Amino acid sequence: MRHRRYLPAALPAAAASLLAIVQGVATDTVKDWVGGSGWAPWAVEGALLALAVTLQVRASTTGEPGATAAPDELPRDVGDFTGREEELLELQRLIKAGSRTLLISAIDGTPGVGKSTLQIHLAHRVVGRFPDARLYANLRGADDDPEPAEPLAVLEQFLHSLGERRVPRTVEAAAARYRTLLAGKRALILLDNASSEAQVRPLLPGSASCTVVITSRSRLAGLEATHSLTLNVFTDAEAVELLTRIVGVDAVNADRQSTDDVVRFCGRLPLALRIAGSRLKHSPGWTMRDLSARLADERQRLATLASGHLDVRASFQLSYRELTDTEQRLFRLAAVAHTVDLPYEAAARTVGVPLPEARAALDRLIRLHLVESDAAGPGQIHFHDLLRLFAHERSAEQDDDSVRRSALGRVLEWYEEQLTAGAPRRSGWLDQQLENLLALVEQAAGLPAPLRPYAWRLAFALAPHLEEQEELAAWQATAQHAASAAAAAADGTAHAMALANTGRLHEARGEYARARTLLTRAVRQLRSTGGHLPLAQALYRLARVLRQLGELEAAHRAAAEAHRLHRGPAGQATCGPHERTCLIELGDIATARAQHDRAAAHYTAALDGDRAAHILVRLGTAHRALRRYDDAHAAFAEAAQRYQDDGDRAGHATVLEQSGITHDAAGDSARAVTAYRRSQELYRVLRQPADECRLNCNQAISLYRTGRTEEAVAALRDGIRRARRAGAADVESGAQLNLGEILLAEGDTRGAVRLLQQAHDSCRRTADAAGRARALHALARAHARSGDASGALSTLHAAVRSARQAHDASLTAGVLIDLGLAHRDRGEWRRAQDHLEDAVRTARSASAPDPGLLGRALMQLGGIESSQGHTGPAARHFARARDHFRAAGEQELQATTLMYLGRLHREADGRHDASAAAYDTAARLWGALDDRVQEARALVCVALAHARLGRLTAAQAPLTRAATLTDAHDASTVERVRNWVNSGGLPPYPDLPW
Incomplete structure (x- = not known):
């Protein structure tokens, strides 16, 4: 009962609280009180309303002395509150x-x-x-x-x-x-x-x-x-919603482009949007387009954003006047650069104060929200668009043009210093500053001298990074600004360098013809304006483009001249970086010309002073082409160590793959399997499933070469499944093709055809013309194996068409050789000869002609000519084939061609001296290959040639040697030849089964 006397005093507060609840301003509180019951909110609110009214009436009638209403001073809520x-x-x-x-x-x-x-x-x-x-x-x-x-x-x-x-x-x-x-x-x-x-x-x-x-x-x-x-400022959606609440949905939707422009011009700042909406609402005859047009004028934008007591400029002015003189100068001049944000160091340069003093002033500006601290890049400031305009207005009133130009020049100078001093090599610096640099290049291009040259100087310094990161759109923009600025300045050297820079851009896009035109013009102009370094750099880029176009002799001349211009003084211990890049390019050109000795020499010279991994990889590849497998492995091992030391797992994986290819080339497929497996493990760590699958397929081919057919087949089937899951269509089709060829070699023609058809279909879906050609080529062999000569022939014709579409000269030539042989087997000699001659021409047209492929085409063409009795052309074809096989290091095919040539001289033109020489060379090659049967047969033919020339004594030695090598099958033939020689080499001529 003693608490009853306090009840009347508590009633007004309780009533006020309950009334507030039922007025809908504390719905969340109601839910907290009633919990998760199924009461309908209206029922709760109705009950509370009745109770609140009763309590309020009771309190008012009691007249309790000293009772006061709870103070409620909240300002009126905003009716069109939006977002947040x-x-x-x-x-x-x-x-x-x-x-x-x-x-x-x-x-x-x-x-x-x-x-x-x-x-x-x-x-x-x-x-x-x-x-x-x-x-x-x-x-x-x-x-x-x-x-x-x-x-x-x-x-x-x-x-x-x-x-x-x-x-x-x-x-x-x-x-x-x-x-x-x-x-x-x-x-x-x-x-x-x-x-x-x-x-x-x-x-x-x-x-x-x-x-x-x-x-x-x-x-x-x-x-x-x-x-x-x-x-923060509004999102685009919130900004449009606020405008809609003020001016109505029809005005907003009538011209959405103008609405979006108004949002952009207001910088999504709520106060600016509210003013803009108010001006439109209270301006009869205005449309959203009219409002957008007024806001588009930067000089009048802040004046437009004023309506009644609302004024964006006045709002900014309140904070600005709190600043010290130094802080105001920094606010005004830091806005002169049209960058997205600005590092503290560059901002300090605008007012010429030490960094600590500038940092303190910038911190004050940030606290007052006149600038923002850039969350993406600590140590940088960011201007809201309208605050930047306000800063420009204050600067126009308080600073003269020379002050603003000087401030901007110091910002441009700071950025150039960072680029030339190696700041881009600092982790992430250039990526973070790229947008700022692009804006500064554009801004500088429109400035008068002496600031305009910064446009091309910054653009040229940025180009290597943009090329490396494949930022081609940004590169194009900077190249255009550099070219226009150089042209406006009438600076011949800068204009030529801008041409070269644009040529590099077209090269990066693969537009080599356009790149050649621009770089040729740049070289011509630089020869007249002087400057060895720009000329050398343009020549180097021209050489790269010419190499891509297959103009290898011209490429070599350009690269050689660039190398001479870059070469250091006589006696310099090591070559410089520019000279090194020229040597690498000379090596790449030599590789494209199949001049692997020269390539190796250039790469070795480039390694002087900088044993970079990418040069070592090139050197290893050159050694492999020369069959210097030990040297190749040494280069790859050093490159792998360097990649490992640098933590470059991708590079390390690539080198291990090259080591596997080298082991395969050397016939050591077991070690190739190990190298491929290690490379595959690295790609797995790098989460590059496509490369991992590709290495799995390489490993499978090596397993097959070691006789582990079942493992190889299982690995390829697994590779197909994994490549399909990884979405690596090219790897999947390659695995299908390899597995099909293995099954074909193992006699499973039906399984081979099924897989090869799948590979063909996969390549067609991905528009891989070269892959289609390879699959069709293999399918033709499968048809031939199953006795379907017509199917094989039509498939080979389709393979030629696909290979030509792929612009792959070597692949086309290989298919043409088989097409010629297919017509030969049908007795269609003229068509066979046409295809083989086409194969020779096509193989020679390749940017790096394959001597082995040329040798095969010429050898088969020689056989066609010989079968038709055309002794002279046949002999020429065989001789050329022999030379190509020698250049390719293919001793077995070289020896085989010499056997054909020796027989042609013996039987067709009676040139027994030439026949003896050809067979003698073939015998030595067979001996080096440890092929006793073929060596014995060549020696027997040498003896026959000597005997026909009357040199019976000279014929005895090769026969004696042949007798020690001949197996039982050929022993009787050797004995018949010996008897014939001992009889004085008189007719009848002994018949040879080979």
């Missing part, structure tokens, strides 16, 4: 969680970003949680009034609102009384536009049941136990 749902949910969650601890949410952000609007809207959403008091004060930290509100004056306001009639005269005493009155109460205090921590601190209640929400233009980092929330 995530921020609101975060703040509401924090308020809900802060019922037992003091929570202060300090909301800051760029002027005009909507801090006060969010603060007030938040207060109206959570008002039901604070039935005892809702207090509000504008601390005037951002108002036109130059003096912020005094804490004592604000405390006096709050104490009066809380029913206190006698206010203490000091801040300390007033604050103590303020905390006493709020002790245990659930009160919400809004402090808007705070200027400093010192202004705010006396206004903080001490009770954990209270919540304070502060807005400020600067970050109040000195406040204890503060949760800070920095507001």
Whole structure:
């Protein structure tokens, strides 16, 4: 009963709280109270409404003395409040969680970003949680009034609102009384536009049941136990939504392009959008296009964004006037560079102050949100578009043109210093600054002298990075700006270098003909304007392009001249980097010309002073082509070690793959399997499934060569499945092709045809003409194996068409050889000869003709001519084939061709001396190959030639040697020849079974 006398005094507060709830501003609180029951919200609210009205009536009729209504000073909510749902949910969650601890949410952000609007809207959403008091004060930290509100004056306001009639005269005493009155109460205090921590601190209640929400233009980092929330500008969707709420959906949707432009011109700043929408709404006859057109003019944009008491420029001016002279200069001049953001070092250059002094000033600008700290790149500042315009306005009023040009020149100079001093090699620096550099190149191209040359100087310094990263669109933009700037400056050398730079861009795109035209013009112009280094660099790039076009002799001349121009003084210990690149290019040209000895010499010279892994890989490849397998392995091993030391796993995997290819070429397939497996493991670590599958297929081929057919077949089938899962269509079709060829070699013609057809279909889907040609070539062999000569012939014709579409001369020549032989087997000699002659021409047209392939075509062509009795042409073809096989190092085919040539001389033209020489060379080659049967047969033919020439004694030695080598099958033939020689070499001529 003793509590009953307190009930009337509590009724007004309870009634106020309940009424607030049913008014819909504390729905989340209701849900907290009623839990997860199935009550309908309207039922709960109806019951609470009835109770609240009853309690309010009871309280009003009791007339309890001293009863006061709970103060509610919240400003009116914004009717068209838009967006900020995530921020609101975060703040509401924090308020809900802060019922037992003091929570202060300090909301800051760029002027005009909507801090006060969010603060007030938040207060109206959570008002039901604070039935005892809702207090509000504008601390005037951002108002036109130059003096912020005094804490004592604000405390006096709050104490009066809380029913206190006698206010203490000091801040300390007033604050103590303020905390006493709020002790245990659930009160919400809004402090808007705070200027400093010192202004705010006396206004903080001490009770954990209270919540304070502060807005400020600067970050109040000195406040204890503060949760800070920095507001960003709107998203595009939120910006359009706010405009729609102000001007209506029809005005927004009537011209969406103009609407998007208005959003962009306003920088998605809520204050600017609100002003723009207001101007459109209250300007009869205006359309969104009219508004967009006015905002498009940067000189008038800030003036357009003013309506009544709302003014973007004035909002910015309030923060600007708080700055010191140095801070104002830095704000104005840091905006002269049209960069996305600006590093502190470059910003310091604009005003010519030491970095520590500039850093302190920039930190102040960041605290006041006149610039933003770039989250993506610490140590950089970022301007909002409208603040940049404001900075330009202030600079136009306070700085003359020479000051602005000097500031911009120092920024351009700083960036050039970073590029030339090797800053791009620092981890990520150039990637981070690339957008800024692109903007500066564009800006410099439109400047007068002496700043215009920065356009091409920065563009040329950027080109290697853009080429390496394949940033071709950016490269094109910088190349165009460099060329236009050089042309406007009438600088002949710069214009020629711009031509060369654009030529490099076309080379990177694979547009070699266009690149050749531009680089040729650049070289011609540089010869007349002077400057050895630019000329040498243009010649080097021209050589690369000419090599790609197959103009190898011209490429060699250009690269050789570039090398001479770059070469250091006589006696220099090592070659410089430019000379080294020329040597590498000379090596690449020599490789393309199949001059592997020269290539190896150039690569070896390039290694002088810089044993780079990529040069060692080239050298290893050259040694492999020369069949210097030990030297190749040594080069690859050193390259692998260097890649491993550098942590370059991709490079290491590539070298291991090259080692496997070298082992295969040397006939050591077992070691090839090991190398491929190690490479495959690295690709697995690198998560490159396509390369991993490809190495699995290479490994399978090597397993097959070692006689491990079942393992090879299983590995290829697994490779096909894994490549399909990885989406590596080229690897899948390659595995299908290899497996089909293995099955064909093993006699499973039906299985081979099925897989080869799958490979063909896969290549057709991926538009891989070369893959289709290889699959058709193999299918033709399968048809021939099964006795379908017509099917084989038609398939070979299709293979030729696909190979020509692929522009692969060597592949085309190989198919043409088999097509010629197919017609030969049908007795169609003329067509066979035409295809073989075409094969020779096509093989010779390759950028790097394959001597082995040429040898095969000429050998078969010689056989056709010989069969038709054309002794002279046949002999010439065999002799050329022999030379090509010798160049290719294919001793077995060289020996075989010599046997054909020896027989032709013996039987067709009676040139027994030439026959003896051909057979004698063949015998030595067979001996080196340890082929006893073929060596014995060649020796028998040598003896026959000597005997026909009457040199019977000379014939005895090869016969004696042949007798020691001949197997039982050929022993009788050797004996017949010996008897014939001993009889004086008279007719009849002994018949040879070979």
